Amino acid sequence: MKRSERLVDMTKYLMERPHTLISLPFFAKRYDAAKSSISEDLAILKHTLAGNQDGILETAAGAAGGVRYIPYLGQKHAEDYLADLSSRIEDSSRILPGGFVYLSDILGNSQDLQKIGKLIATHFAYSKVDAVMTVETKGIPLAEAAARYLDVPFVTARKRSKVTEGATVSVNYISSSLSRVAKMELPTRALQKGANVLIVDDFMKGGGTLTGMEELVKEFEGSISGICVLCEADFDKEKLVDNYLSLVKISKIDTQKRIILAEPGNFLDQTDFSRF
Numbered sequence: 001m002k003r004s005e006r007l008v009d010m011t012k013y014l015m016e017r018p019h020t021l022i023s024l025p026f027f028a029k030r031y032d033a034a035k036s037s038i039s040e041d042l043a044i045l046k047h048t049l050a051g052n053q054d055g056i057l058e059t060a061a062g063a064a065g066g067v068r069y070i071p072y073l074g075q076k077h078a079e080d081y082l083a084d085l086s087s088r089i090e091d092s093s094r095i096l097p098g099g100f101v102y103l104s105d106i107l108g109n110s111q112d113l114q115k116i117g118k119l120i121a122t123h124f125a126y127s128k129v130d131a132v133m134t135v136e137t138k139g140i141p142l143a144e145a146a147a148r149y150l151d152v153p154f155v156t157a158r159k160r161s162k163v164t165e166g167a168t169v170s171v172n173y174i175s176s177s178l179s180r181v182a183k184m185e186l187p188t189r190a191l192q193k194g195a196n197v198l199i200v201d202d203f204m205k206g207g208g209t210l211t212g213m214e215e216l217v218k219e220f221e222g223s224i225s226g227i228c229v230l231c232e233a234d235f236d237k238e239k240l241v242d243n244y245l246s247l248v249k250i251s252k253i254d255t256q257k258r259i260i261l262a263e264p265g266n267f268l269d270q271t272d273f274s275r276f
Helices: 003-015 024-031 035-052 075-089 110-123 140-150 208-219
Strands: 054-060 066-073 131-135 154-157 168-175 180-187 196-204 223-233 245-254 259-264
Touching (some): 003 024, 024 066, 035 054, 075 110, 075 245, 110 140, 110 245, 131 140, 168 208, 180 208, 196 208
Parallel strands (some): 223 245
Antiparallel strands (some): 054 066
């Protein structure tokens, strides 16, 4: 196999297995090549990824060592995408009754989900995350995208349990958007006790749903690795959660004048882009 062919296949193999340590002997056997040639190939790949700021290739020395691909976007990529996303969200046709914003087209767009998943994975690339959690239904694509690039499972809390999920753990929480007590449940088999959980959701007004997921994690004796939302409504009343990341901040929704004001959230300020 020519070097160019090896590089293409090696890149594909690594990117399909983020955060997974692959040994050099594996690649040497796969391509019937010397370890020295594989090392040179990986050096080319590492330099290219760093130059494009589109991922980090880490090497681990020793008998049990190897190489792993870390999904990690550069600051310029993040700034450009979030500026574009904010601009699209400002479209007045997105305004829904109750001060909500239509986001289903974004949550159903594979290219957007790829970018959003990589952004979330960038921030939490070196954090301890065992699982990603969301609540049905709009947060599911975001959780799946983030879990894909962090190489961890994702779990979905539901408002009503399903017989196919077996026994569940349930918590009551205050739904800040409706100012009432609500309930969410998670199957006992879905999350390991003591897991480090990243919570994601599509939209946050007061943060009541996020506190419900926090309570669920506590029921499993787990820890919160972080909280990330696609959009936060910054004009709403005081938030019930403090430490969270938002990709987009919506500072105003005027249903009468049909105006939405949006800008990149605190994600850019809270994320370390200096690892390249």
